[in-house]
Amino acid sequence: MGCANVAEVTEDELERLEMLEDLLSYPPRFRIQFIADAVVERSEKVTVRFNQVHPLVKNTILLNASLELPLSPSPSATSTRSSIHLMTYANDLLLGDCLYIIASEGDLGKKWFDFGYRLGLTYGQLQDIELTSIDFTQCTRKVIIHWRDQNKSKSWEPLAEALAKIGFQDLAHRVKDNFNSPSVLESKPEDKEGHYKGVYCNLCDQYHLKPEDIQQEVPNIDSPPDMVDLVNLVAARIPNKFYQFGTAVRINDGYLKSLYDAYHDPMDRFTAVLNRWSDNDPDTYTWSTVIKVLQSHAIGAYAVAQDVKKHLTTIAEAAEHTPN
Structure with missing residues (x-):
């Protein structure tokens, strides 16, 4: 407070010190990051309230858009979003089963990106998925949905093959067994050792x-x-x-x-x-x-x-x- 000697501090200065202490201690200083679980198409202002403190803390913040979208979306972009929105378990059983087996029961973790890349998604698509997702499970789910939207006529094989290639043979077999009888024998390469090793699996290139x-x-x-x-x-x-x-x-x-x-x-x-x-x-x-x-x-x-x-x-x- 500019006093050379503590004994010289007046009551007025003590009151000013208490007021300054109140100003510095409230509201509390902390940083909160808001992450949307969906695409935010345009920036908007929102009011944030913290009701469980006294006095009430209220502030206005700007939520930035997740993606810079053109003013008039292209027909292809519009059709892509609408086709995904119309997907249901009833009209696409393969998608529903794969979402349950891979995204809900599996745990690809950080390998979701490799999984999507193996399925043929572009780097730009994968980057958009990463920016608009809140966790790895949501990333995996979006990868499957985007792949299915671009490959309506394909079966489960590309999904299982991609899983096997990134080290998730167990999940690959779960997908395979869900759509194909596990007892079906597969062709095997020439066996030069002359002894029985089991049934050859094309999916993971091993004998079972x-x-x-x-x-x-x-x-x-x-x-x-x-x-x-x-x-x-x-x-x-x-x-x-x-x-x-x-x-x-x-x-x-x-x-x-x-x-x-x-x-x-x-x-x-x-x-x-x-x-x-x-x-x-x-x-x-x-x-x-x-x-x-x-x-x-x-x-x-x-x-x-x-x-x-x-x-x-x-x-x-x-x-x-x-x-x-």
């Missing part, structure tokens, strides 16, 4: 053993899993599937629901499920059960099941070459 072949072809399949291996191979790969896995191995539903409160991390929940299964039902606690559950329609983790089989084969081969 049929359920009836697993028991004979996979070593140590009836042995109980090592818990560390089981956690690393299964729980770490599909942590959010702990409830479905627990249901499949017949763990009490009440116990499964209690895990939501007991553990914050889904992987900890999955680990608890595996420990419970090991303690309560040791007769079914085998690698065979693990593989069958992973390949079930409820979980559909084909790639994880494939890695479990490779793990068991690798252990058996290493044991054969270990000197006694």
Whole structure:
């Protein structure tokens, strides 16, 4: 306040100091970013109120347009928007099923961009989707809708192939099995090794053993899993599937629901499920059960099941070459 000595501060100056303190402390200083979950075609002013503070905080802000649109939209742009708006599950079952399997149940995360690029969307389209979406799930959903709008005559294959190419073989098989019987045999390349490896899958370029072949072809399949291996191979790969896995191995539903409160991390929940299964039902606690559950329609983790089989084969081969 310009006073050289504290003793010289007057009552008037103290009052001015209190007033200045009030001015600096209210309203509070903070920054809020507003993100639209749809395209904002033109900028507009809106009033923002914060009612749960006293006194009331009110301010007017300008929401900038998401996209710079021409004054008279072109006929092609208008028809594109209207055709998307008219899409329903009734008039496009493929779109509805793919939206549910890929966008609702899957989690592409940041790979939604690669997914869209594989489907043939342009960089400009993908950039617009990114600018007008609030999360990765919405980005994935818009990618599927835009692809379908441009490819009404195509079937599910491009979607499944794009998923497999970006590393989501499990989701690719979920899409495939939804529209095509999983038991259909596919053509396979020339097998020069001369021994049975399973049914060749064109989708992910790998061999898959049929359920009836697993028991004979996979070593140590009836042995109980090592818990560390089981956690690393299964729980770490599909942590959010702990409830479905627990249901499949017949763990009490009440116990499964209690895990939501007991553990914050889904992987900890999955680990608890595996420990419970090991303690309560040791007769079914085998690698065979693990593989069958992973390949079930409820979980559909084909790639994880494939890695479990490779793990068991690798252990058996290493044991054969270990000197006694």
